[in-house]
Amino acid sequence: MALSLSRYVWPYGQSLASLFKERSQKEREMSIAMTTMPGNLLSTEDVVIEILSRLPVKNLLRCKCVCKSWHAIITSPNFISKHLRNYYDKSDSDCLLVQNCVAQAGELESLELLLDETPRVLSYASLHMMPFHSPFLCGPCDGIFYMYRYYSDFRALWNPAINELRYLPPIPNPPSSFSYSPQYDAYGFGLHPVTKDYEVVVLKDLWREKVEERGGRYPLRVFVYSSSTDSWRHWGDL
Amino acid sequence: MSSSTDSPTLTTETTQLSPQPDTETAKPTKKITLKSSDNQIFEVEESVAMEFATVKSFFEDSPSTDTVPLPNVTAKPLSQVIEFCKEQIKFKANPDEAQKKKYNAEFVTEKSDKDLVDMIPVANYLEIKDLLDVLNQAVADRIENKSVEYVRSFFGIDNDFTAEEEAALRREHAWAYEGVDED
Known part of the structure; x- marks a missing residue:
């Protein structure tokens, strides 16, 4: 994560400002060197959490195998509750469970599940x-x-x-x-x-x-x- | 960028762009200068700059500053972020939710994947919450229902699982890999 800008602001009076100017300039240069390292700009965990918490569960199950850090994020309890909060906040998403007797030789009962307004009948395999x-x-x-x-x-x-x-x-x-x-x-x-x-x-x-x-x-x-x-x-x- | 080119540039800019409050009283708004990490200068109205929480607190702490260096921000995403904030100021003056939604949707639709991904850390660093919301949702929309490989290349992520580990993870929720969009 980048250093906060406020780090360069000195809480001393104006008279001291010039004394610190050079040092502050050096710090700036250092921070430039630090933050222009090549690599993935989206490495910030907060950002990844924000994006992933907006995706449906099925996507997240796949995203668990994108890389190890994503796996750790997606399986963490904090992420899970955040995701759930997002889900309930969306007024247009409904979760409805319908217990339905799918007559299969009069024996089997099955559940039909409506998630994200997409009916998904659980397969017999699952x-x-x-x-x-x-x-x-x-x-x-x-x-x-x-x-x-x-x-x-x-x-x-x-x-x-x-x-x-x-x-x-x-x-x-x-x-x-x-x-x-x-x-x-x-x-x-x-x-x-x-x-x-x-x-x-x-x-x-x-x-x-x-x-x-x-x-x-x-x-x-x-x-x-x-x-x-x-x-x-x-x-x-x- | 090397420090040898950085310092002199900064000095020249400061002289060029130092505000002249006395002669500019006719102008309705104060200008603020932002400098990107690749030394590009952006002059923006104060109201726009104040949309950036990071810049705002910078000014609250040192009001006499004339140029705000943004060492984490390159010129291209910064210019796009400024463009977005300028529009938001208009909506603040004349609230029109429908128009704002339309603008926000168009703003992200016309951007490339790379532009979106590049803007997110900038919006995050500058703490522009509205923009961050719009961008995060746009990126989520673009990767929704895509394959693992697509998501990796979208974000430029290297797979650090072994083949066995990945296969085991895929087996765990095999159904989640069905019905995925073509890349």
């Missing part, structure tokens, strides 16, 4: 790993969805813009002689305003493992998942 069969969806929050599938204890965070799915680790085991009741999770999902962590809160119903011991009310176990540690913590019991 859907391959996704929990599209009756998932519970929650979100979006800051561009991210929480997905939960009941029958296989499946939980994940999904970023539809880059089609990335992050599987959450399993919920910690219940204490001995207890199990979780076969209820659906009670869950919530949000972005922590301070830590910028995506957090998922899940409430699990505890009951006695042995049927004959069941009865009465057992506490609800509360777990909080945090994306920065990629782990669940036992928040407490209700």
